[in-house]
Amino acid sequence: MDIRLKKTIIIFFVLLLIFISLMIFSEYRNIENLREEEGVNESALELRKESLKVWGVRLLLNFLIPLLFLTTKFSQKISSFVSKGRGSIVSGILYGLIFFFIVFLINLPLNFYSSYYLNHKYGLSNQSIWRWLELNIKSFLTSDLLTALFLWVPYGIISRGSRTWWIKLSLLVIPVIIFMVFISPLVIDPIFNKYTSIADEDLGKEITTLLDRAGIKDAKIYKVDKSKDTKTMNAYMTGISSSKRIVLWDTTIEKLNEKEILSVTSHEIGHYINGHIWKNILLSILGTFILFFLVYIGSEWMLYYSYGSFGFKTLSNYASLPLLILLLNVFLFFGDPLSNYISRKMEVEADIVEITLTGDRESAVSAMEKLSKNNLGVKRTSKLYEIFYLTHPSLEDRIEFYKTYPID
Template sequence: MARKMGFYGILAYIVFGFLAYWYLFYLADTSLPFEFQGSRADPATFLNPREYMLSEEYSKIRNLLFFLSTPYEWLFYFLVLLVGLSGAFKKWGKDTFQHKLLQNGVYIFWLSLFSYAATFPLSYISYNFSKTYNISTQSFPSWMKDELIGFWVNFVTLLITISVLYWLIQRSRKYWWLLAWLLSIPFTLFIMFVQPVVIDPLYNDFSPLKNKELEAKILDLAGKADIPANHVFEVNMAEKTNALNAYVTGIGGNSRIVLWDTTLNRLSDGEILFIMAHEMAHYVEKHIYIGIAGYLILSLFGLWLTSRMMAWAIRRWGKELKVDDVGDIRSVPLLLMILSMLMFISSPASNFVSRYQETRADRYAIEMTGNTDDAIGSFQTLTKAGLSQVNPPLLVKIFRYGHPTMLERISRLEDYEVEQRNKNTD
């Protein structure tokens, strides 16, 4: 039975991969609707034919890798259970240490290591394509350094999470999910608080913005929005990528406004001020805190559903999965697989909310800065630098896009421009 389940699991993944490839490369229509042709949202107005061709090719490959990687993770955890690797990891832990926490550490280490090894090919392919299309400028040693940092950060996080979670399961089989959710609230807030000053600097070098004239303009903009900001940070990303970005991260006293140096190098001051006004809108409209609240609500329902699905799966296929109890650490791959599935299923809803917030932020930014040429110029340069599709396929938008498409963002700015022109003529 276990062999049959494994065969059907692999077959299902292969079929899904072919369907995803067929959809992205043959079925999906990414052409610009007739009514937008010739507008400033039309790629033909700011991309040359070669750039447009490369953006379509790169986007299709990147989207295919996304749709392949998530179910690949599910398949990996499924096979780890079926072939008995989870049981082997547990045995190695018991053979090495007597203390429960140290046994858990051995188990999580081997699970993390096998998971990293299994997913490394897809990660490397993604990195290699980014280099080929001149998005990534990162050397292989630098990329591997980031990969290894990510491995150890994930290992420590998973070790703490799993150790606490399974301790709760042992204490309360019925309500462990609720207790875990209650503990996740301070843990989530703590991670968000320390991320800008502890985790992010592990990957990149941050420093106060060197262009003090631009910083003064940004802080003046922040003052008009009643944002208590004293510094703007820049991060050295040119050694890793040609893409552009800016963001607000952290909560409370550790909040930071961050600009990539690639953004500083490619955009004018006016375009940067529009981007900064957009990021400030998230602070003004409390999108960060709304996002935290939404995440906690979803995680409460997700943990409850996970507890039910784990118990059902073990009752139904415990023998094949080689797990006979929810509290047995051998069930960790089942837990991670279910959580990953639920996150993927819920992503359209969370992306929809995110796109709404980003639309609000765009509106706030253009009303604050008032310069549609700079705003549209910034989006055109972002598209060009990242080889992004202006009008991505519907399923890609639903599952991948936390921002509106560039077609939507630029066309809304053009609509705003028309609104202002009409107001001025009345």
């Protein structure tokens, strides 16, 4: 391995550790400032502190796991093992299954701690351990297993176009993005939870009235049984044409009053009528082209200066998968501030629709306060955390917006 590549890797991880330290320091200071204010939920602050530790470990693992697969040549050993006497398609499937299963097992303890232990410790979960295992296995089967089964497709493209594979692969991803947005809620989501019509006819009529007022016709309204997994609340709207649907978590229906539910629903309608679904699709497609181009440039550079130290010299080798994942994670990390900035702007646009459609500031404020309190959220974060990770404006900013935005 060339000294330039070694230095780049070392500098990256040093800067990453500095970033993690700065983030934890800024958030801990923010937590202490919040602790001095009235009405602060101590459990929310303690959960925040523990979640930050999980975040730091997970961020490190995102880069460390694929790098270790490369530097130990373990990835090449897997590739050599699965390729003996087998064709390219079968080799790709076997490599993907082994690789993703190992990564799944490595991440499982941290996932257990963050999504099961902490959620139970702070009273946010109703899951049994068996239900938690069931959902994790289903997630592996519907995500990692499917990726493994079709891993030979992108590698077939890479092997046939050494300089243009990133363009062809970006084009291939377009239908996948559309599938995830429109088809996944209809096909994948029901694997995890049960969707039924809302039993409260009066609430259904009020939501239909909101939809009519927003000019949305033929949208279905569903309730999803999230209460068997969590005590947190949420709602969303997705679909096009006859597949349009508003989905309310049953916890949302149980814990908010009718006006608050209508306020939350109006926010989701706001995303729809502002075209955020299509805008996100277009941004995802554009981002994919940029991302894959950067991965192409980065992989060429790393392969050249690795001098074969990873055990392979071409990207068409299945052993290069950790390299691609490493670079994807790096560039996605640097792109997070921009994507989250756009997301926060869209949330403000949806908030505008929320209070103009209902004309009800009070319910918007009370719904947001209940959501945050129930989900053990904090009313604001540090600026550094906001820039890199907040997809929504802070609770403090949203409540101020609801109270001051002119709707008359």
